[in-house]
Amino acid sequence: MFDAMARRHTPIVINGTVNEKAILTRNGGGRDVYFFENEFKGTHPLNSVVKSGDLLYDGEFYFLVQSTRKTPSGDKSSMLLKCNQVIMIMRLESTLDENLNPVNAWVSTFSSVRVSAEYVTGALREKEPGLLANTVLRILMQKTPDYTTYDDPNSDFAINDRIVLGTSNYQVTSIDAVITEGMLTIQVAQDVRQ
Numbered sequence: 542m543f544d545a546m547a548r549r550h551t552p553i554v555i556n557g558t559v560n561e562k563a564i565l566t567r568n569g570g571g572r573d574v575y576f577f578e579n580e581f582k583g584t585h586p587l588n589s590v591v592k593s594g595d596l597l598y599d600g601e602f603y604f605l606v607q608s609t610r611k612t613p614s615g616d617k618s619s620m621l622l623k624c625n626q627v628i629m630i631m632r633l634e635s636t637l638d639e640n641l642n643p644v645n646a647w648v649s650t651f652s653s654v655r656v657s658a659e660y661v662t663g664a665l666r667e668k669e670p671g672l673l674a675n676t677v678l679r680i681l682m683q684k685t686p687d688y689t690t691y692d693d694p695n696s697d698f699a700i701n702d703r704i705v706l707g708t709s710n711y712q713v714t715s716i717d718a719v720i721t722e723g724m725l726t727i728q729v730a731q732d733v734r735q
Contacts, residue, residue, distance in 0.1 A: 703734070710732040
């Protein structure tokens with residue numbers, strides 16, 4: 542089926558390195574506006590290297606691959622989530638000044654990270670009972686070798702780090718690497734720290 546629809550092929554770049562072609566369409570599920578605007582379906586040739594957790598770029602938008610499966614027609618199908626935000630991840634580091642007094646400063650550990658962010662609403666809390674009480678945003682991002690150890694405060698990305706989204710600061714309260722293979726589900730609260 543993929544080859545029969547050559548007129549609809551879109552060039553894509555997978556993780557910034559691999560060039561392939563795919564057919565990208567909106568996922569027609571009418572669950573809510575967030576999913577209507579951000580959820581897409583991809584059809585790929587069976588030998589495609591695309592897998593869950595990959596970051597795709599079609600020349601206009603970035604997408605996170607949520608899942609892949611083989612279709613009955615012999616193609617590979619994927620569920621895609623459009624990246625709707627770019628964040629920066631910061632860590633509070635302490636150094637000593639010339640008088641040996643501690644000085645705290647926020648240091649950027651990762652910048653320009655493409656993610657899919659969703660505000661937590663009452664409806665989302667009903668669907669997702671595992672959300673923490675202080676969670677204001679749920680963020681999905683690609684799991685890469687850079688972000689591997691989440692509960693180690695010496696790692697590059699950990700709980701209590703700061704996420705900067707636009708002009709707002711958020712505190713990372715939960716990092717889950719199990720929900721979706723190859724992706725991190727992050728819960729953040731308003732950050733009131735200086």
